[in-house]
Amino acid sequence: MIWRTRSPPPDVVSRYLLILAGGSLPERPLLAGCLARSSVHDASTTMHDAGGCGRRTGDISSSRVRREPVQAGEEDQMRSMQFDEYGAPLKAFSYEDPTPQGKEVVVRIEACGVCHSDIHLHEGYFDMGGGNKADVTRARELPFTLGHEIVGEVVATGPGVTGAKPGDKRIVYPWIGCGDCPKCNSGEDQSCARPRNLGVHVDGGYSTHVKIPDEKFLFAYDGIPTELAGTYACSGITAYGALMKAKEGAERGGFIGLIGAGGVGMAGLMLAKAAIGAKTVVFDIDDAKLEAATRAGADYVFNSGAKETRKEVMKLTGGGLSGAVDFVGSDKSALFGINALGQNGVLVIIGLFGGAMTVPVPLFPLKGITVRGSYVGSLQEMSDMMALVRAGKVPPMPVKTRPLDAAWETLEDLRHGKIVGRVVLTP
Ligand SMILES: [Zn+2]
């Protein structure tokens, strides 16, 4: 069934619950990090459209001038790898170089990561399990440029820009909102109900250039390799935002659990010590991933599928974890997390594998636990995280580069599970 709702429910939460209501556990993980909100927002946009609120996706990209597919000898033109049909191969399109107005900034892209969520955006739907699909095709105009892990050099600024100047090397924070609502005005742009996320709702970074609505979305990354820097805007900030919430229940010197050692989980591991100073306990059902986590500096690793694990964790931690982040987000992983918490522990769920669970209600008052979610991170959290990264307190994650023209091949390789770590496109 394709999920299309004609009468919008009252808020994002209920939209989200509606999506999940009919779903059972899907065959494969739905997301890593940023994918969560993409689905919520895309779904909400679909519903807005159905309700007659119109499309918002052209806000930034509408000023581009459509041209024919790239011609030889036009090296200085903006070139983007785009899809003009959902599921179709990406093709090169060229455009006039963007011109910034007002507070806008144009960045010449030097690197853009290819994220797992790009696969779903390109397919045009999210598989919600149980045969349910969330149609996200109305959230953007085609042809469309994916890519939200963008790094590059400022090449042009609008007359309203006061700080950024040509030559500045910056990471682009892609979780951009409408620009004028209580959330956006309080620095919670990532929680805006009318999102303009780069590479999700408006054209992103599989391109030579990108236009940003405000310089506040740019972050310095001096001392960090360019191809690595973009990952902090996605897996990095997603993990960091969750850790900041998990640490609310963690005492200095306590144990932080990281459930799921995939890409975002590994980013979380690297940030956890620098940001919180807690001892890290990594859980996964794959021993190879646990070995990688050990090599990356995890203090303790456990196979969460093993029978004795919970008992061993209780023994190790003296009564349970202070905080935990569930990077998987399945009923199994969330229940595992809840059961591994100690008194007043906090479990933050950011994965969206799917499923439903039953939890004994008395557990909440008796153990004082908190179970909550998290979506990427705020501008302030991005700034705080980048300070740690720039101070050299966060070990790098492995990245490989490919040319921009390999965008389609890379997306296909990722879809078929042929990529380990991050591939970053370099125009
Ligand atoms: Zn991402």
Ligand SMILES: [Zn+2]
């Ligand atoms: Zn807003």
